[in-house]
Amino acid sequence: MLFEPRWFRWVRWVGLAFFTTIVLLPLYVMATSAAKPLRDVQGEFHWWPTELTLRPFADIWRTIPLGRYFLNSVLVSTAAALCSVLVAVFAAYAISRFRFPGRALFSVTVLSTQMFPGILFLLPLFLIYVNIDQLTGITLYGSRLGLVITYLTFSLPFSIWMLVGYFNSIPRELDEAALVDGAGPVGALLRVVVPVATPGIVAVAIYAFVTAWSEVLFASIMTSEQSRTLPVGLQLYSTQAGVYWNQVMAASLVVSVPVAAGFLMLQRFLVQGLTAGAVK
Amino acid sequence: MADRPGATGAARRAGAGWRRPGLAYLLLLPALALELLVHLVPMAVGVWMSFRELTQFFIRNWSAAPWAGLRNYRVALDVDSAIGASLLRSLWITLAYALLVVAGSWLLGFVAALLLQRPMRSRGLLRTLFLVPYALPAYAAVIAWNFLLQRDNGMLNHLLVDNLHLTDDRAFWLLGDRSFVAVVLVSVWRHWPFAFLIIMAGMQNIPTDLYEAAAIDGAGPGQQIRRVTLPMLRPVNLVLVLVLFLWTFNDFTTPFVLFGAATPDQADLISVHIYQSSFVTWNFGLGSAMSVLLLLFLLLLTTGYLLLTARRRRRAV
Structure with a gap:
């Protein structure tokens, strides 16, 4: 802990006020703009809405098929997170x-x-998926299945890394005891290690979910109109004749709140996982 | 007593269970198969593609694409041609972008971590608040910034021109020279909380005695930072800077969402550059050659960085 003279307290408060401002300012504009009528966001910017309205939050579902994109994102991210955790637990x-x-x-x-740069995998993967489709009839390109497979490997390395750290911190005697009792290694893993490591496993699942939820590069190429996910779908508001900025902000908030909340709950585990990995 | 030899035998058998590589490979198999399908095989295919004349006519029948030898590489590296020149330009822009974002994010993250080091009432709240930019899905945050940076109805110009009267001219933030400033700004806003998170965790591990000893020796805050905090954070910083650099260097989301289809020349970052030159012309062979070159460049840079920091560490010891 730093030992500080008195004047340093002032530095601290000024500094913290600065950081609070740079974080809150964009969030404030997001939130208020989402509650503005359309004319307010098309003309000159004002700090306060002329009239507070919740209509943008209703309109976002009609302007573009946001409901479908939302469902796609939920399905893809959930499936990717579950599979990623399952695979990572065994590997770890x-x-x-x-x-x-x-x-x-x-x-x-x-x-x-x-x-490695994502762009390095994008072109070959695109080609591989198109050709797997032709050879086997399994549609990976443009389908949700293809996205799930792609995304679950994105979170896999970090998930394995974090879980290895977590498992290492669980005393070996615990699963040794289970082995002595006649359980196989897999039984010991499922019955002894997994229950103890649940917080870490939940953290990894949230991480995988957030990763899939936010991915743009592969989603922009690998989705069709039917399988389109939110990161690509949200950009459609701005290709409409006029940009409905109030709806764009409302939609951004709607898609952000669940994952941001998940991430903030997870932060302690993330730090533990990251530092545990760095120490080793 | 009679039990004990049996128990140790069982324990030894248990330990032996862990030494059975067969089961270990079986447990690893799903992860391995997926990594192969999505990362390793595509990488090999990418290298293969870069040696082919892989244009739109061969997407569905790629094995028929004619052999191109080193032609794709020659085109990408020929700085006198339009393609090579713009690739090189994009590389410089990306390098500048990554360095500025890493420096800015690290600095903000370090200062914020320093200010929040002492326990105080609002600490947990502020810590969570500061993490929000990183917790938002990247595209949602960047879309919000796109709105803030609009020329006529955006917040930034309103703040600078109408509220603070710093300038009279409403700038185009998403076009021309300022677009580079804009993309750096947005990226720093998104990434500094990550630096903050890691540095804060690193600072918690610095023993308090070190500061006490420094304070007794009469060191002020500045000297404590220089002589205790920074040296103790060095291992954390080395990893943090590398990770941040690679992330921002490969950053696709920020420029792609911020500028849409019309990326300004001044903010033509390499991932978007390769993406656009591949999918606009459907020349995957050339795009792959560029990706491979990018990977080689990053490997070279990373190796250099690791060697340099390792050598310095050895000298320090």
Whole structure:
């Protein structure tokens, strides 16, 4: 803890006021603009609405098929999060408890893919999905299934990394006891480790959900009108004849609140996971 | 007593269970298969594509695409041609963008973490509030900024011209030279909370005795920061800066959502550049060659960074 002279207290309050302002200002404009009638957002900007209205929140569902995009996003993100957690739990358990050749190589490869530019995978993946469709009839390109598969691998490396840290912090004696009682390693994982690691697993699930919910690059290429998700759908408000800025702001708020709330609840776990990984 | 040898035998068997690689590979199999399908195979395919004349006629029949040798690379690297010149330009812009965003985000995150280091009543609340820009879905935040930066009905111009009277001219923030400023601004706003989060976690791990000792020696806040906080944060900072750099360098969402289809030349970041040159012309071969070059560039940069910081660390020891 920093030891501070008295004048430093003033510096602190000024500084914190500055940060509060830069964070709140855009959020304030978002919230008030969403409650403005259309004429208010088309003319010159004003800090306060001439008339407070909740109509934009009703209109957003009619201007574009926002309901469908919302449903698509919910389905895709939920499926990606569930599958990602399932796959990550098994992989993390293997890395945390077993000693096997290729263990380090696997960890490094998986983590490093996280750092590569998404654009590198986009073109080949597009081509692969189009051709899988032609060969097998399984539609991955333009379908929700394709998005789920793509997104779940995006969150996989970080999820595995976090869960390995989490599992490592669980004493081996716990699952050893289960093994002695005759459970196999998978039984020990499911009956002993998973219940203890539930907070970490929930954190990873939320992380995977948020990742899928916010992805733009692949969604912009890999979706059709039927499977379109929110990140792409929301941009349609601005391609209309005039931009309904009040509706755009309302829609942005509606799609933000659930995930932002999830993320903020998760922050403590995220920090733990990140620092645990950094220490090792 | 009779139980014990049996129990240790069972425990040994349990340990032996963990040494069975077969099961470990089985547990890893789903993750491995997915990583292969979405990351590793596409990477290999991407390299393969970059050596092909893969234009729109061959998308559905890619194996028929003619061999191009190094032609795609030659086109991408030929700085005298329009394509090569604009790629190089985009690379410089992206580099400047990434460096500015990393510097700005780190600085804001560090200062905010420093100010919130002391326990106080509003600490938890402010900490959560400061994380909000990072917690919003990126596209929603950027769409909001798009509105704030509108010339005629945006908040920023209203604030600068009508409220603060700093300037008389209503600037186009999303066109021309200012578009670069705009994209950096938005990106810093989105990323600094991440730096804040990590630096704050790092600061919690600095033992209080170090500050006490420094304070007893008469060090003021400035010296405590320089002699205690920064050196102790070094390992955290090294990782943080690299991660932030790679994220912003590869950033697609911010420029794509902020500018829509019409990216201004001044803010032509590399991911969007490659995306647009691939999907506008449907020349996937060339696009792949550019992606591979981008990857090589990043690998080179990352390796250099890691070597440099490792060497300095060794010297420091």
